[in-house]
Amino acid sequence: MTDVLRPHAEDLYAEELAVLAKSDDRPRPPGWRLSPWAVTTYILGDGDQITPKYIGPRRVVEVAVATLATDRALLLLGVPGTAKTWLSEHLAAAVSGDSTLLVQGTAGTAEEAVRYGWNYARLLAEGPSREALTPSPVMRAMTDGGIVRVEELTRMPSDVQDALITVLSEKTLPIPELNEEVQARRGFNVIATANDRDRGVNELSSALRRRFNTVVLPVPATAEEEIDIVSRRVEQLGRSLALPEIPAGLEEIRRVVTVFRELRSGVTEDGRTKVKSPSGTLSTAEAISVLTSGVALAAHFGDGVLRAADVAGGIRGAVVQDPVSDQVVWREYLETVVRERDGWSDFYRACRDAG
Structure with missing residues (x-):
């Protein structure tokens, strides 16, 4: 990884994650690489072998980690520069060992980024099939039982946001073209981030907001x-x-x-x-x-x-x-x-x- 400009968290801190996994004897939720206690230790550090990744109130991190252990998704909310993306990456790395399943929210984000797309060459040649389907990061996380990150959720168009509702409530992703569905495996969850200065850009619907537990990341207190x-x-x-x-x-x-x-x-x-x-x-x-x-x-x-x-x-x-x-x-x-x-x-x- 020495030639990589910015290694992923799970690669850069692989030794620390291995140390925690080896000594972690606490209960782990299904599909998790570490226990909630060890994930929190990875994020905040232990003053010895584990360096702090996030400096802030311990309770904020504990609530975020506990949320991921339930059936509710996590929304990290805060002003710009409060380490929302940084924290979401490290949470995904510690919980599922993979922080790369990412949907970047923009005004141009299409519904395929949340659901699935198609390889149109194969679609035209063979018709709808699993081989012609292109899974989104959300679908891959559901299939693998991992964490998917959705950055800048409120910058995505409202209809694209609402594509998450069935995923978060039913833990399924319908594929009507194939008369099939993808059911999430244990360990699947969503971490979304939103900038509270973007309120009013594309407000979350009440139905979608209910599917998230919101954790507000504060600016440094001192x-x-x-x-x-x-x-x-x-x-x-x-x-x-x-x-x-x-x-x-x-x-x-x-x-x-x-x-x-x-x-x-x-x-x-x-x-x-x-x-x-x-x-x-x-x-x-x-x-x-x-x-x-x-x-x-x-x-x-x-x-x-x-x-x-x-x-x-x-x-x-x-x-x-x-x-x-x-x-x-x-x-x-x-x-x-x-x-x-x-x-x-x-x-x-x-x-x-x-x-």
């Missing part, structure tokens, strides 16, 4: 928690991208996280100064992206130390999505907050130069 998340992911991405190793740059990580949190919440962290919020989300994922780009700049075009100048351009790009209104917000924040903050003069100059 700055220290967010700094920890960002630091870990930047380090992991640096290794996977084979970036030259540079010092941790904790000060710049702290600055980026502080800027994002203050602009996101509309108030400085000491609560003394209100600031305007830009149109973008300024999520934890965007902070990770800004800092990873900064590391690449420092490694290839700098002196090997992450500095304010390496992240300033990325921050401005993340904040200024609307070139008119967001530019005003950013400039005002620089002059009223950053300029007056002790020890931030280099950061202020770098951001001014980047603008």
Whole structure:
């Protein structure tokens, strides 16, 4: 896997999954590779051999894992950048050992992505048959007794969403062309993700929503928690991208996280100064992206130390999505907050130069 840019979770963390499977003597639901307790340990880490994949409230993960052990599907809901996709991938890897069964929801997602399609050459030559049928990831998960992931569920057209209703309620997928049906094997379930900023795009029908247990993923509660998340992911991405190793740059990580949190919440962290919020989300994922780009700049075009100048351009790009209104917000924040903050003069100059 050394040549793969982004290995799947079950490949990247195969050793950890094997360690847990070997020592896991707790009851496992039918079709599961690990017990619910071991899945939760894999996600949150144990402080020793198992590294944390998700940093957040333990109860949130426990509820998500317990849901997958029932007949209800799981909907991970949250603002952008709260690790919905990341968590769904690792849940699928730990439960069924395969995180690759994926339906990507977009405005153009067709019903075949949820049900099945056809090999039209064989269909025309031989007529409807199992050999001419092209199974969707949902059908494959039902057949194998695995987890299928549906990303950005609310971006899919409503009629495509509703194709899931029979699958989730009856655990069957009818194939009327063949007068057959596929019945789900034990271990089958669905993990869907949705961005709560997309409410109103393609709202879930009440019938479909009832088939899901919704777990809301919160934004990091404290700055220290967010700094920890960002630091870990930047380090992991640096290794996977084979970036030259540079010092941790904790000060710049702290600055980026502080800027994002203050602009996101509309108030400085000491609560003394209100600031305007830009149109973008300024999520934890965007902070990770800004800092990873900064590391690449420092490694290839700098002196090997992450500095304010390496992240300033990325921050401005993340904040200024609307070139008119967001530019005003950013400039005002620089002059009223950053300029007056002790020890931030280099950061202020770098951001001014980047603008």
